[in-house]
Amino acid sequence: MPGAGPMTRRLGNPVAFGVLVVAVIAAPFVFSNYRTYQLGFVGLYLVALLGLDILTGFTGQISLGHGAFMGIGAYTTTILVVDHGVRDLWTIPLSGLAAGVIGLAFGIPATRFAGPYLALATFAIPLAFIGLLKRFPHFTGGNVGKSLPQLHAEFGWHTSPSIWFYVVCWVVALVMLPLAFFVVRGRFGRAMRSVRDSEIAATANGVSTAGVKTLAFGISAFYCGVAGALYGIGITYVNPDTFPIDLSILLLVGIVLGGAGSLYGMLFGALFVEFIRISWGPSLLDLFSKVHHVDTHAPGSGLVVYGVVLLVVLYAAPSGAAGLGRFSFGSRTRIIRPRRPPGPPAKGENA
Amino acid sequence: MQTFFQTLTTGLSDGAIYGSLALALVLIYKATEVINFAQGEMAMFTTYIAWALMGHGSTFEWWAFFATLGIAFLGGAALQQTVIRPLERASVLTAVMATIALLVILNGLAAWIWSPQLQFFPSPFPTSSWVIGGVHISKQDVGTFGVVMACVLVLWLFFRFTKLGLAMRAGALNPNAARLMGVRTSWLLALGWGFAAALGAVSGMMVAPTVFLTPNMMQAILIYAFAAAILGGLESPFGAVAGGLTLGVLLNMLGQYVHPVTSELQLPVALGILLAVLLIKPAGLFGRVVVRRV
Numbered sequence: 253m254p255g256a257g258p259m260t261r262r263l264g265n266p267v268a269f270g271v272l273v274v275a276v277i278a279a280p281f282v283f284s285n286y287r288t289y290q291l292g293f294v295g296l297y298l299v300a301l302l303g304l305d306i307l308t309g310f311t312g313q314i315s316l317g318h319g320a321f322m323g324i325g326a327y328t329t330t331i332l333v334v335d336h337g338v339r340d341l342w343t344i345p346l347s348g349l350a351a352g353v354i355g356l357a358f359g360i361p362a363t364r365f366a367g368p369y370l371a372l373a374t375f376a377i378p379l380a381f382i383g384l385l386k387r388f389p390h391f392t393g394g395n396v397g398k399s400l401p402q403l404h405a406e407f408g409w410h411t412s413p414s415i416w417f418y419v420v421c422w423v424v425a426l427v428m429l430p431l432a433f434f435v436v437r438g439r440f441g442r443a444m445r446s447v448r449d450s451e452i453a454a455t456a457n458g459v460s461t462a463g464v465k466t467l468a469f470g471i472s473a474f475y476c477g478v479a480g481a482l483y484g485i486g487i488t489y490v491n492p493d494t495f496p497i498d499l500s501i502l503l504l505v506g507i508v509l510g511g512a513g514s515l516y517g518m519l520f521g522a523l524f525v526e527f528i529r530i531s532w533g534p535s536l537l538d539l540f541s542k543v544h545h546v547d548t549h550a551p552g553s554g555l556v557v558y559g560v561v562l563l564v565v566l567y568a569a570p571s572g573a574a575g576l577g578r579f580s581f582g583s584r585t586r587i588i589r590p591r592r593p594p595g596p597p598a599k600g601e602n603a
Numbered sequence: 604m605q606t607f608f609q610t611l612t613t614g615l616s617d618g619a620i621y622g623s624l625a626l627a628l629v630l631i632y633k634a635t636e637v638i639n640f641a642q643g644e645m646a647m648f649t650t651y652i653a654w655a656l657m658g659h660g661s662t663f664e665w666w667a668f669f670a671t672l673g674i675a676f677l678g679g680a681a682l683q684q685t686v687i688r689p690l691e692r693a694s695v696l697t698a699v700m701a702t703i704a705l706l707v708i709l710n711g712l713a714a715w716i717w718s719p720q721l722q723f724f725p726s727p728f729p730t731s732s733w734v735i736g737g738v739h740i741s742k743q744d745v746g747t748f749g750v751v752m753a754c755v756l757v758l759w760l761f762f763r764f765t766k767l768g769l770a771m772r773a774g775a776l777n778p779n780a781a782r783l784m785g786v787r788t789s790w791l792l793a794l795g796w797g798f799a800a801a802l803g804a805v806s807g808m809m810v811a812p813t814v815f816l817t818p819n820m821m822q823a824i825l826i827y828a829f830a831a832a833i834l835g836g837l838e839s840p841f842g843a844v845a846g847g848l849t850l851g852v853l854l855n856m857l858g859q860y861v862h863p864v865t866s867e868l869q870l871p872v873a874l875g876i877l878l879a880v881l882l883i884k885p886a887g888l889f890g891r892v893v894v895r896r897v
Contacts, residue, residue, distance in 0.1 A: 555711025
């Protein structure tokens, strides 16, 4: 684009961003109050997915524990607001930092090795996190959890809590999106992609793979911490059941659906994460129940739906989804329809 | 001293369960380089089947135990053929994602079919204990340890002394060469998944009497199994069992003798052990150091 400096390009396509900003401003005028509140959650899930995408889509590392980093963010916000009287808006960056630092510390041992070890280690985080919450009840509120004060608009603005929540979430999301572009477009972004595509080649070119993976892990934890702070503010209540392992898995499903390695794709992923549980999943099931007489509102049915959706996406795009590593470079169409038939098995080659 | 031996036996019994699930993970990992994240949920699901066969858990029936092993074997093989096999050509990461999808689906299905309520699962062993020199040794612990170790032994004999076992080892070691020698590797992988599912079923049925039957009952056990597999070396079947026993004893000893480690802290401790092993000796206690070729 002529006229746009390198700095502008590093922050993403300004036209796409402009369209998004207009859509975000228009939404509260179009949708009901409740729908707007839900769209606020879409904004915070967007932040979480952007972070996870930096780790999974751009660096090629699977994490099954990022729901717990949202939990760390939400708990940091709650404890700061309730026990230390900090204003809720100020806690958002602080919660991000708390989660980011813990993420970095965790990433140092966990990301030193290639292969499945990171996914293995991160799988334990959500359950370990819940155990820690219950072990130190005087600090975290234990099983009961903690309540935040009711949300209310600030800066002398009189509007409903739902609209205010929406505004806060999307202001944060619209700051974090260009920031994500900034992260993935520069020298560090190239290093991340080289780690994803070939750790050996990256090492040979002087990239510290462990360092890049650890830093990517820390950044993604920061994003999830920010999202978690918003989540806590939005639901005004946290307890150990707020951040189950399902949430971590759902985030990963959102990445795959949105198209790992595409930042704008995460918008689609965030819509999915928010609406699959409340409306899309149940309506799919209702369709199904017209054919077979099953109780579609039974517990567990929602999980089955998004598990099946994930499988369908994986099949519809064997070479696309391949990879979380290689389906990467962007567009969602590539995931839906691979350009080439899948190549020969690569098992012998990557020994 | 009595407490010590009682803790030791409980630890060995817990450890046997972790070890058998870890062994199931290692079996699949060795053959396909895929970590099966659904391993725990497969075990949970088959345990529900056993519970249904036993008349919703009124009394333990050995026929139901063995029937469940058969069902688990067939189910595991079927899952490999229908879900995992079509992704053979895709990358390892895609296959891992597919196992995560399976995890979600099985967890949801179990809650859907049998409700997420806590269920009682009967134990095949009496709740009494033997007293040897003042030490109470629970029959349940000894029985669990015995059943799991017997299954592991049978599996080892199969791999060591049968032609099919040899073919499976060959397929895992070098799939291309094995295929050239006329080994039908795809079916062998299904067989491997079958064995892993049956082993998982054993661990599920043995652990269910103590943790009670719920759709989430294996999540923590799976993490202990991960930690055990990494402790023993992800490529070593012997290491998986040894790692499981070590972890079981270690966690029970910590819970008994180190006051701040309550039951809530067992999982964080297991995670800590897992990270420490990765940091200090990533190949595990019995694994080989893998050298990557370009």
